[in-house]
Amino acid sequence: MARVLVVDDDQALSEMLGIVLRAEGYTASFCDDGSKAYGIFKETKPDLVLLDLMLPGLDGVEVCKVIRAESGVPIVMLTARGDTLDVIKGLESGADDYVIKPFKPKELIARIKARLKKDDLKAESLTLGDLSIDVIGHSVKRNGKEISLTPLEFDLLLALARKPWQVYTREQLLTEVWHYRNPADTRLVNVHVQRLRAKVEHDPENPEIVMTVRGVGYKAGP
Amino acid sequence: MKLFYLIKQAWNKSLSIRIIATTFIVSTILVTIIGLILINRVSSGILSSKESSSLTEASSAINEAQRVVSATDIGAGSPTVSVIVDTAVTALAVRAGQSGLYDVLFLSAEEMSKQGLPERGTNLVAETSVSDELRNQVENSDKLLWSYTQINYLDGRNIPGLVIGAPIKINNVGTYSLFLLFPLDKEEETIRIIRSAVLVTGIFLIFGLLILVWYLTRSVLSPVRKTANAAERLRMGLLNERVPVSGEDDLAKLAGSFNSMAASIQQQIGQLEQMSRMQRRFVSDVSHELRTPLTTVRMAADVLYESRNQYTGETARAAELLSTQIERFEILLSQLLEISRFDAGAADLSLKQTNIKNLIEKTADSLSSLLTKQETPVVINGSAPEIEMDPRRIERVLRNLILNASEYGVGKPIEVEIGSDEEAIAVIVKDQGPGLKPGESSLVFNRFWRADPARARTTGGTGLGLAIALEDARLHSGWLDAWGSPGQGTMFRLTLPRVAHKAISKSPLAIGLGDEKQLELDMSALAELMTTIPMGTKNE
Structure with missing residues (x-):
């Protein structure tokens, strides 16, 4: 059962993400403040992080850098601005992928699955x-x-x-x-x-x- | 030829060269005329005073000579002619004095000289100093005659002079001619000095004028040039550019006006930039603020929609409606944001070499489920070379055109034609729908315009698709125009320059029913024109 950490300050969206993630069989944990994100990350040891870029406390890009410095955990950004520098900044700070709001739940789940997918690896x-x-x-x-x-x-x-x-x-x-x-x-x-x-x-x-x-x-x- | 061309170019280009050259020519002409008049006046003045004093002197000298000759003649004995002549000449030489006021030639008349009669002159004056003409005239007259001449001396000197002659009668011998030669070398020298003084003055005057004009031109032109340079820099976007203002003259006024104009432009551009920034900021904020709750609603609607089987009929339908309308809302929101981005001038192109035919096929593929459902085939004809375009935007344009065609020409084939020439490529999307009424082809690109307000929409178009498509085409410096006629279907033509951002003069494909005039028409320009024509003129 994969664990997903949702870092988003919008309560309703977080809750909704939780519903969708649980429906897909993931365990979700939440964080609504950028400055607390790292602590919760250390605590919950998630398999994947969903990270909103606009966060109170600490900017999403900074959170991304902090987590990436420590761990190679897949990070998928949630962003409202697909055509701005935010995306580039997020990717450069270590995010693996991103989805643009408003996204379809299926689209998000597909991104999460792609990142959590374990290929059948041969001894090579x-x-x-x-x-x-x-x-x-x-x-x-x-x-x-x-x-x-x-x-x-x-x-x-x-x-x-x-x-x-x-x-x-x-x-x-x-x-x-x-x-x-x-x-x-x-x-x-x-x-x-x-x-x-x-x-x-x-x-x-x-x-x-x-x-x-x-x-x-x-x-x-x- | 080349030199002439260079001079002409310099003449046309430089105001100061023109002014200086004109000043030079005009002042040279004026100074020459004035100089000539001056020299003429002065020399004629000098000569005429010399003339009159000489004539006075000559007249009394000749009387004296006549008197001496007559007295000698009357005297005792019979002196030879030589003695008489010598006496007269000596008397005149004494009268002329040491200073050499004049020289004397005492010549016999011509026929007498053949008889070997003596002739005398003073100071080695040559006979040739008196012209034959004057000599003849004097012989045959009884009064003073004069003329200018060149006084030749036997030692080779010759100087300008005035010769005054009169006949002298010697009894028993005949008529002699007495010539008094007044040298004019001093007067000549004076005139020469005056002439060179006038020449030097004239040259100095011209140079002085040129320097003055050059200085004045420079002092007038350099602020003008500075202002022109500042205007050029202003044009290039350096809005802080100003001109120094000194004094209170016309040039200062020019600089002052320029500065206040620049300040006003800067202020207005600043305001516009501020507004544009605010607009962009607003769009961005709206984007973020709306998108987050919309994501939540969207996800909630999807969850409801997925589990609609658990609800009874009407609740299940409500979940369905919620889901489809949120999708429509999303499209509308993203289109509104796109339009705002165009309005704010924040839209930019990311160019990529793209084959338009592949893009059309790809677009038709992505719409295939809808098109199959409507049983609307898409027929693609022709091809065009790869050009630089923003494939995302052009795909959106094509998508809008095909969607639009499928909406109006349901069930009938959509024809897509591709064409190209050396400056542009073009795509025509043609449906076989009811067609546009006259005048409507310019309205289709208006935001939220509907051909028939009462008509139900089948594909849930937002009314912004074609407006965005037009903006996308314009962003490429291309055209998007429409043609339609009731019963003939509707055509949309997209024309894109082969070299990005280069203006197109004509489209490779004709729109309409092959009417040649249509080819030249830029319908999008016409659309703008029509909105500016007051409605009243249509009835006239």
């Missing part, structure tokens, strides 16, 4: 450049030293590493990694590729692991 050991990827152990090592990736970043790296010959378009990655059925906002891919590079590349300015193919998308390098 991949190498990419000087990285060794342990699929079962969900770990990436360079020279025996572990690099800490969030599950999403791991999935992104894995998707690229499994077919190093293939150039992925951003839309393909959205389907493969984010499990979107309809192609959505490609900014998701851009932002997370940047975050992944920051962790795995020797020099993120001159990537050697996740290469950009101009006008097409990304591929595993070199």
Whole structure:
């Protein structure tokens, strides 16, 4: 039974989210103040966080940063402004995905399921450049030293590493990694590729692991 | 030719060059005329006074000579002609004095000179100093004659001078001609000095004028130029640009007016920006404030809708209605927000190379469930090259056009035609519905306009779809126009420039029934025009 932490200051929406989540079989816990979010997060140890961006106390972006500094737990943002910088800021601070209000309950559940989905993993050991990827152990090592990736970043790296010959378009990655059925906002891919590079590349300015193919998308390098 | 062109260009471009050149030409002409008049007056004055004093002197000198000659003639013995001539010349030379007031030529008449009669002159004056013409005239006259001449000396000197001649009668010998040669070299020198003084003065005057004009032009033009530069910078958006104001003259007034204009523009732009900011802020706030409760309501409605089977007939229907109408409300809200964004100028394009045909197919696919339900097929013809567009917005335009066509032409095929030329691509969406009445083609883009207010809507359109589509087309610098005629169906034509934001002159596809005139018509411009024409003129 997966636990979901809902961080939203709107009582009615929180309650409604609780109803919908419980109907899907999740356990929900709530927080209505940004400054308390981290404490409740530590306490409840959720499997996924639903995070509103506009929060009293501490801004959603800040909450996201604080949680991300500690944990790779999937974070899905709830935002009312899909076309503003808020989305980019949220993604850059570590959110894995976002839904724009007003969303359909099914849409939200689909996003949550996609993030909580556990692929049937085979015992597989991949190498990419000087990285060794342990699929079962969900770990990436360079020279025996572990690099800490969030599950999403791991999935992104894995998707690229499994077919190093293939150039992925951003839309393909959205389907493969984010499990979107309809192609959505490609900014998701851009932002997370940047975050992944920051962790795995020797020099993120001159990537050697996740290469950009101009006008097409990304591929595993070199 | 090239030089001429350069000069012409400089002439046309620079006011100061024009003013300076004009001043130079005009002042040169004036100074030359004035100088010439001045020199003329002064030299004729000098010469005429010399002339009259010379004539007075000459007249008494000639009388004296005549007297000497007559006395000698009468005297004792019979002196030779040479003696008589010498006496006369000596008397005149004494009279002329050491200063050389004049020189004397005492010449016999021509026929006598052939007889070897003596002729005399003083100070080596050459005979050639007197022209033959004057010599003849003097021989045949009985009074003083004068003319200007060049006095030649036997030692090679020659100076300008005045020659005055008169006949002298010597008894038993005949008529001699006496010429007095007054040198004018001093007067000539004076005139030369005056002339060069006038020339130098004139040149200084012209240069002085040019410098003055250049300075004045500069002092007038430099504030004008400064103001022009400031206006240019103002145009580029530097609203703080001002011109320094000094003094209280016309230029200061210009600078002052410019500054107050700039201040007023700045204030008004500031106000507009403030309003636009407030509007955007408001839209954003409304967006956030409305969306959160709407999300809750939406989720609640969905929960009710999912479990509608547990309710009795009417409650279940109520849950259904709640769900569908919330969906409609959501669409309306998002369209209103979109319109507000256009009104606030906050809409921007994210351009991407896109094939319009693929986009149309994709749009038709996404509407396929509705279109299948209505049994309305979509027929796509033609193709166009990929161009840069905002696919999200153009898909929305196409979606609106196809939805609109399906709403009015239910059950009949929707024809979509694609065309392109070197500057634009175009899409026509044609339905076989009842068609638009005359004049309605300009109204369809009005917000919340309905062809027939009494008509029920089948797809729950909001009345904002086409208004948004028009804004989307305009944002691409493209056109969206409509044509329709009762019984002929309705056509919507979307024209997009192949190079983003480049104005289009004509659409690659003709709208209407192939009427060539329709091709040139920008219906969206016409729509704007029609709203500005007062209704009364239609009846005239």
